[in-house]
Every structure is written in structure tokens, then in C-alpha cells.
Amino acid sequence: MTLNLCVLTQNRIVWDSEVKEIILSTNSGQIGVLPNHAPIATAVDIDILKIRLNNQWLTMALMGGFARIGNNEITILVNDAEKNSDIDPQEAEQTLEIAEANLRKAEGKRQTIEANLALRRARTRVEALNTI
Amino acid sequence: MAMAVFRREGRRLLPSIAARPIAAIRSPLSSDQEEGLLGIRSISTQVVRNRMKSVKNIQKITKAMKMVAASKLRAVQGRAENSRGLWQPFTALLGDNPSIDVKKSVVVTLSSDKGLCGGINSTVVKVSRALYKLNSGPEKEVQFVIVGEKAKAIMFRDSKNDIVLSVTELNKNPLNYAQVSVLADDILKNVEFDALRIVYNKFHSVVAFLPTVSTVLSPEIIEKESEVGGKLGELDSYEIEGGETKGEILQNLAEFQFSCVMFNAVLENACSEMGARMSAMDSSSRNAGEMLDRLTLTYNRTRQASITTELIEIISGASALEAAK
Numbered sequence: 001m002t003l004n005l006c007v008l009t010q011n012r013i014v015w016d017s018e019v020k021e022i023i024l025s026t027n028s029g030q031i032g033v034l035p036n037h038a039p040i041a042t043a044v045d046i047d048i049l050k051i052r053l054n055n056q057w058l059t060m061a062l063m064g065g066f067a068r069i070g071n072n073e074i075t076i077l078v079n080d081a082e083k084n085s086d087i088d089p090q091e092a093e094q095t096l097e098i099a100e101a102n103l104r105k106a107e108g109k110r111q112t113i114e115a116n117l118a119l120r121r122a123r124t125r126v127e128a129l130n131t132i
Numbered sequence: 133m134a135m136a137v138f139r140r141e142g143r144r145l146l147p148s149i150a151a152r153p154i155a156a157i158r159s160p161l162s163s164d165q166e167e168g169l170l171g172i173r174s175i176s177t178q179v180v181r182n183r184m185k186s187v188k189n190i191q192k193i194t195k196a197m198k199m200v201a202a203s204k205l206r207a208v209q210g211r212a213e214n215s216r217g218l219w220q221p222f223t224a225l226l227g228d229n230p231s232i233d234v235k236k237s238v239v240v241t242l243s244s245d246k247g248l249c250g251g252i253n254s255t256v257v258k259v260s261r262a263l264y265k266l267n268s269g270p271e272k273e274v275q276f277v278i279v280g281e282k283a284k285a286i287m288f289r290d291s292k293n294d295i296v297l298s299v300t301e302l303n304k305n306p307l308n309y310a311q312v313s314v315l316a317d318d319i320l321k322n323v324e325f326d327a328l329r330i331v332y333n334k335f336h337s338v339v340a341f342l343p344t345v346s347t348v349l350s351p352e353i354i355e356k357e358s359e360v361g362g363k364l365g366e367l368d369s370y371e372i373e374g375g376e377t378k379g380e381i382l383q384n385l386a387e388f389q390f391s392c393v394m395f396n397a398v399l400e401n402a403c404s405e406m407g408a409r410m411s412a413m414d415s416s417s418r419n420a421g422e423m424l425d426r427l428t429l430t431y432n433r434t435r436q437a438s439i440t441t442e443l444i445e446i447i448s449g450a451s452a453l454e455a456a457k
């Protein structure tokens with residue numbers, strides 16, 4: 001019994017195939033989903049998603065959205081998603097540094113919030129590279 | 133604009149083509165009649181040539197517009213198809229309830245800014261008006277949000293009081309999710325609604341566009357309906373996680389659903405606009421070609437008629453001289 005995972009963004013389908021297990025980050029912590037999970041509708045945080053296919057783990061950076069887990073069908077709708085194989089390490093590090101610099105420079109509530117979000121996104125991408 | 137020119141040209145030419153050229157041409161352009169010289173009324177070749185030139189120019193313009201629309205269509209079509217996958221999970225989770233009975237509906241009408249695209253804008257307006265009639269009644273009210281110049285022009289005339297917000301020049305900015313989510317945010321901020329009905333033209337193929345209505349319900353209605361049962365009742369069986377309260381998640385979900393559905397609707401409408409413009413310009417070019425053929429025939433007949441009259445003059449003049457000798 002395998003799970004059917006679908007990861008969609010507004011512009012394209014990032015992932016559409018069967019997996020054995022996934023580990024998803026929500027606002028209230030990480031949840032692991034195995035086949036025959038109870039139905040859940042949840043919000044997805046800006047964090048990494050781990051996918052297991054046949055004892056091999058794959059990591060993906062998600063930029064927030066929603067997930068719906070039905071009877072062995074998982075649909076994840078996110079604003080953006082990148083597989084860790086698609087992320088360039090140097091570019092990710094640079095983006096992280098720029099985001100940190102922006103956060104320090106930010107003035108006013110709105111800029112701080114935006115800078116925070118940008119920082120979290122950059123951090124997620126770097127983390128996706130560091131985890132196996 | 134091109135259509136009006138064609139109609140005018142058609143009216144001018146029709147009487148001349150129906151009748152025989154020499155005998156009974158009624159030309160509305162009295163300044164070009166050679167009545168005095170010939171004793172009969174005829175259209176001069178100059179006039180016909182001018183008309184042929186203008187029709188040929190119009191044909192070139194419409195052909196060019198068709199090519200432009202075709203290339204723009206190719207660009208948008210791929211993205212529209214990709215975005216279709218976006219709203220399907222929402223429909224699977226929450227169900228699509230076009231017939232739901234709510235107190236406050238807001239109809240979002242999507243149309244184009246430029247014209248010359250066939251009848252798509254008028255069908256969308258017709259559907260919006262029908263929705264208005266369906267949803268009005270005691271205690272129920274309907275408000276309009278209009279996107280696009282064309283629908284604004286039509287609806288401003290009769291439903292001015294019910295229009296809450298109107299947005300134009302959407303296509304000036306590149307069509308991506310960020311822009312549409314800003315628009316969706318604007319709409320959500322300015323209207324109170326129980327149900328949002330988005331009316332747009334769904335792109336089935338280059339020649340088929342159907343006006344469609346997508347319904348997005350507000351979170352309170354979703355909660356109420358899920359307790360009642362039915363399609364939305366399945367929602368209750370889902371455990372909602374990831375936030376403080378179920379209401380907050382449902383609110384975020386509804387907003388996300390609205391922006392995804394809007395994104396898809398805007399892209400599909402753009403595709404339908406390009407497709408409709410392609411077919412409208414195609415039929416215009418064909419009409420212009422036919423008109424050019426008829427004008428060419430008239431031109432040849434006129435030319436031959438004037439040659440014949442010259443010959444007659446010369447010959448009768450010569451025979452008169454001979455008789456006089």
C-alpha cells in the first residue's frame with residue numbers, strides 16, 4: 001500500500017507519484033504520514049518536506065500552503081517548492097546572507113515581517129541542502 | 133471599429149453590385165458621379181480603387197491582429213492548463229456548490245479590456261445578470277465586482293448601484309500568481325460575502341469558450357454546511373490541524389482557495405479572449421477578402437463601361453463627320 005503524493009504550486013506540478021512515507025512540517029510541529037493515515041486537512045509551514053521512496057529519503061523545500069491527506073492520497077498546495085537537487089548551494093547561502101542583512105536593516109513592522117519571511121524561506125532552502 | 137467600417141462599406145456597395153453597372157447604379161457619393169458628362173450615373177474607377185485600397189488595408193490589419201492573438205494564446209495556454217490543477221483539490225475537499233442559498237452573494241465578473249474579441253464579454257455579462265436575478269429576493273442581496281473595461285462599460289448602465297469594486301487594466305501587469313493574489317486581497321478586503329461567484333469564460337479549445345461560474349464559500353458558511361451534512365459533511369471527518377482554531381484554518385483555506393480559483397479564472401479568461409479574437413479577426417479577414425473580390429469585379433465592369441462609352445463617342449463622332457462630308 002503506497003501513498004499517492006501530489007505537490008502542486010501555482011505554476012506547475014512539482015511532484016506526482018507514489019511514495020512510501022512523508023514527513024511534513026505544519027504550524028504545530030512535524031507529522032509523519034504512513035499509508036492508511038486518518039484524514040487530515042492542515043496548513044503547511046515554510047519548512048522542508050521529506051519523502052521516502054524505498055529506503056531513500058528525498059528532501060524538498062516548501063514555502064507554505066495547505067495539505068490534505070485523504071485515503072492514501074496526499075495533496076500539498078504550496079506557494080513554491082524546490083527539490084534539494086535543484087537548489088544551488090552557493091546561491092542558497094548568498095540568499096540567506098542577503099536575507100539576514102535585510103532583516104537587520106528592516107524598519108517598521110511590515111518590513112520586519114517581510115524580512116522575517118524571506119529569511120525563513122532562505123533558511124529552508126539551505127536546510128534542504130544540508131539534510132540528506 | 134473594423135466591423136462598423138465593414139457595415140458601412142457593405143451598405144455602399146450592395147446597391148451597386150445588385151444592379152447592372154451601366155443601367156441603374158445608385159451611388160450615394162454624388163460628388164463622384166459623372167452625370168453631366170455621360171448622361172448616365174456611374175461610379176468612377178477612382179472611387180472604386182480607393183475603396184479597394186482601404187479594404188485591403190483593413191484586411192492586412194485584421195490578419196496581423198489574428199497572428200498576434202495566436203502567438204499570445206500559445207503563451208498563456210500552457211500556464212492556464214497548469215493552473216487547472218490548483219483548484220481541484222479544493223473542490224475535492226470542499227465541494228462545489230453553485231446552488232447554495234446564501235444571504236450575501238458577490239458576483240465577480242471577469243472580462244477583457246480591449247474589444248474586437250467576439251461575443252465573450254456579452255455572454256459573461258448575461259450570466260452575471262442571470263445570477264443577479266436568481267439570487268435576489270427578500271433578505272438576499274447581490275453585489276458586483278467587475279474586472280475589465282468591457283464589462284464595466286456594459287454594466288455601468290443598469291446596475292451602477294450594485295457595483296462595489298471595479299478593476300481595469302489587469303493585463304498590463306504580467307499575469308502571475310502574485311498579481312492575482314493582490315487583486316484577490318483587494319476584493320476580500322472590500323466586500324462582505326457569504327458566497328463569491330466568479331464568472332469567466334472557460335477555455336475548452338480554440339473555438340470553444342463556455343461561460344462558467346466558480347463558487348467560493350466564506351468560512352462561516354463552510355462550517356455551518358459541514359455540520360448539516362452532504363458533500364461538505366465529509367469535511368468534518370477531516371481533522372484540522374496546524375493552527376490555533378479550526379476557524380482560523382478555514383479562513384486561511386478560504387482565502388487561499390479564492391486566490392487559486394481567481395488565478396485559474398483570470399488565465400482561462402485571457403486564453404478565451406485570445407481565442408475569440410483570433411476567430412473574430414479570421415472571419416473579418418475572410419469578409420474583407422470577399423469584399424475585395426466583389427470590388428474588383430465592379431472595378432473591371434466600370435473600367436470596361438468607360439472604355440465602351442469612349443469608343444461609342446469616337447465612333448459616333450467619326451461617323452457624324454463622315455456623314456457631314
